[in-house]
Amino acid sequence: MVETIIEAKNLGKEFKTLKRESIVKDLFSRNYKKLKALDKINIEIKKGEFVGIIGPNGAGKSTLIKILTGILTPTSGYAKVKDIIPYEKRKENAKNIGVVFGWRTQLWWDLLVKDSYDLIKHLYKIPEDRFKENLETFITILDIDKYLKNPVRKLSLGERVRCDLAASLLHDPPILFLDEPTIGLDVVAKQQIRDFLTKINKEKEVTIIITTHDMGDIEELCQRVIIIDKGKKILDGSIDDIKNKFGTKRVIIVDFQDPIDRKKLKFKGVKTIEIEGNRIFLEINTKTASLSDVIKKILSKWPIHDIKIEEPDIEDIIRKIYRDGI
Amino acid sequence: MKYFNVFLTGIKETIVYRAEFFSGLLAAFLNLLVLWFAWNAVFAASGLQVIGGFTISLMITYLIISSCLRPLTYTDIEYEMESDVRTGGISVFLTKPVSYPLFRLFKGFSNTVFHIITNVIPIFLVSILLIKISLPLNVVFFLISVFLAYFVNYFLAFLTGMWAFFSVGSIWGIKLSKQIVTDIMSGAVIPLVLFPQWFINIANLLPFQAIFNIPLLIYIGKIVGIDIFYSFIQQIFWILVLGSLSYVAWKRAEKKIVVQGG
Amino acid sequence: MFQIWKQLVKMNVKRWMEYRIDFFVGITAIFLTNVISVLFFWVVFQQVPSLNGWTFNQLLFLLGISYLSFGIWHTFLSGISPHRIERYIRNGEFDFLLLRPFNPMLALILGNIDDDGLGDLIAGTMILGYASNMLAISWTFQNIILIILTIFGAVLIILSINILMSTATFWIIRSRMLSEILWPLMRFIDFPLDIYNPIIIFILTFVLPLGFINYYPAQTFLGKGVWKFSAYLTPVVGLIMFFISYIAWRYGIKNYTSTGS
DSSP states (O other): OEEEEEEEOOOOOOOOOOOOOOOHHHHHHHHEEEEEEEEEEEEEETTTOOOEHHHHSSSSSSHHHHHHHHOOOSSEEEEEEEOOOTTTTTTHHHHHHEEETTTTTSSTTTTTTHHHHHHHHHHOOOOOHHHHHHHHHHHHHOOOGGGGGGGGGGGGGGHHHHHHHHHHTTTTTTTEEEETTTOOOOOOHHHHHHHHHHHHHHHHHHHHEEOOOOOOHHHHOOOOOEETTTTTTEEEEEHHHHHHHOEEEEEEEEEESOOOOOOOOOTTTEEEEEEEEEEEHHHTTTTTTOOHHHHHHHHEEEEEEEEHHHHHOOOHHHHHHHOOOO | HHHHHHHHHHHHHHTTHHHHHHHHHHHHHHHHHHHHHHHHHHHHHHHHHTTTEEHHHHHHHHHHHHHHGGGGGGOOOHHHHHHHHHHHHHHHHHHHOOHHHHHHHHHHHHHOOOOOOOOIIIHHHHHIIIOOOOOOSOHHHHHHHHHHHHHHHHHHHHHHHHHHHHHHSOOOOHHHHHHHHHHHTTSSOOGGGGSOHHHHHHHHHHHGGGGTTTHHHHTTTSSTTTTHHHHHHHHHHHHHHHOOOOOOOHHHHHHHHHHHHH | OOHHHHHHHHHHHHHHHHTHHHHHHHHHHHHHHHHHHHHHHHHTTTSSSSSSSSOOHHHHHHHHHHHHHHIIIIIIIIIHHHHHHHHHHTTTTTHHHSSSSOOOOHHHHHHHOTHHHHHHHHHHHHHHHHHHHHTTTOHHHHHHHHEEEEEEEEHHHHHHHHHHHHHHHHHHHHOOOOHHHHHHHHHHHOOOOSOOOOOHHHHIIIOOOOOGTHHHHHHTTTTSOOTTHHHHHHHHHHHHHHHHHHHHHHHHHHHHHHOOO
């Protein structure tokens, strides 16, 4: 039985913000409005999982991460990370987690990268041989050897995120939190980081929680996706589950041998969305038509060169969920 | 109507900064408070009515007006020049038919005006009403000397700012040093006349006393008659000297920028 | 823990040597700020033999304790300041402070060494050294212990006041104005408290105990007045102030973590 390593029970966070009215009114009275950033969130994450948390901007993802990392206290419910309440035992929790925020480095701006790592070694009391071992591993996989002697402020975004990743794992935390780690990175850097994360998740069994807007991250890395919108958890399942449940539109690309009159392709639930000579893009609504039936029909009627079935675009699916809800 | 909105926005911004607005005033007030007690103690200890030609009330007046004149020397131009160099914005100026020193002069002036309004006028009004300090005997001449003092200080600040062009370091330390030397050598903190003669002689050869000492002494009536014009000439002399040095420095810097490309 | 501090010192020194001109210019500028009050007394004593019963050297002694203590705080312990806390909160760095398995207050205080403070430190040492020499203070074992305790207490008082001001930032983000007021307040103790009116003396003794930084201890060393044992009070006051500021800081962090940023 794999242990539950992160637990959130009825987690809620309400913010009181000042309602700014006119200057004069503000001088005499203060009006507050309450903002529910998180509403009765229930989550259970088991050791070794790779979970993606997504949601529109302002949905409450950062709030959730802040509570789990201990820098924000909830107003209702509770959260436990490795059986410790993170916002109550912050220092203890810190030893169990690694954190990478894509938009801000945890390294010391003026120091050389290797000096930052040394500092981390002392802060987390990492034994020397363990430190060396981890550092060697990370240097190789992330290819950061050449940056070690650079001051952190001179690193480019991609270099810095890689160095941050190494820094976050030096003390062998069982859990890693990532907040938008691939934001602003080029394709090569993104791939490097994804490979790294996959590796440590598989080999070191590090439980990884990632918030991101990049669907590529989600598709490649996460087995499980949690969607948060307006402070509520609206979806919690595997990628396949989502695709099957919500991927109602499938696109097939048919290369016909001879030119086809599109009027002939008007089947139920089938829509022609693009024509490139003999190549026709068809969109099939899986609610009203069966994918295999449509394909069978086409094959039986016309000779074709090739048929391609496109994978449902998770991005479109998610976008629709944001827009229309479940 | 559009400009009225701009004005309103300005007021709104000022209210946001209202706490900081008060802190500057409070700091100046506290400083004066310390000096008030200190000088009272000095006069009491000496048993004299007049020290160095100052009565206690004249001394207090001197210090209050000195405090009021301080915002004259509040220019952020050194920091702005430093940022111009760092961001490379300086190269933009080379393409425009505008003299950099003059541009900075006018920009710095708006900053000064703001400080005068927020800091000087309140102190001045409070002092006149509450402590009943004396008004200057020669208002017009006083204002002229203040006007000239501003330019002396401006060019001094400009030269200080030039440090940003010719060295790698940050400007903060040089600016602070300049401010302290000015405070001391200009009689802003302690009237020059109280110093030993050799100190006064050195101070008279330097531009700093043209910034505070001259206007202050005119105000309290220690410089009268023909001496006033002599003082103006001194101030103008320094404006010309420092102005030319600024111009020369700027030309040098221009060449350097063109060669190095910003 | 000391290892970490040593590391940081090494790294800071490396950085200062990289910008050597800034290093020296900064120290010189700060050194000069300490000269003004000395000059004041120097000028004044051309005219008067003593001020409220204090001689020139005694006044320098007063300045020396204050400036030296301030210099120690400025160089080694000035990590917590309203300016820095505000900056860290704004750019999110404060969160990272909370994510470390290390006391954030300690991390801030020890992690920021300010080379400029050396200007205060050097000036203070020089002034105090000169004054105590001129006053022929006998450095008996007891006196040495006393001066160490005094400076320890004085540094704590300065530290505590800064922590308290910084804590205000948790509630009112723009608390920079508070530190602006600190400098003129410190000027009050450049002079012996007896020149002020009783209300001010009361404030500087019981509300904002700046008097315990130099005035009261000086009484003991210089054998002045009734306060023979006042120097021993300074470390006590220092500890009390630090305790208060620590509580306030903890409270501030609690507020911060419940309101986010």
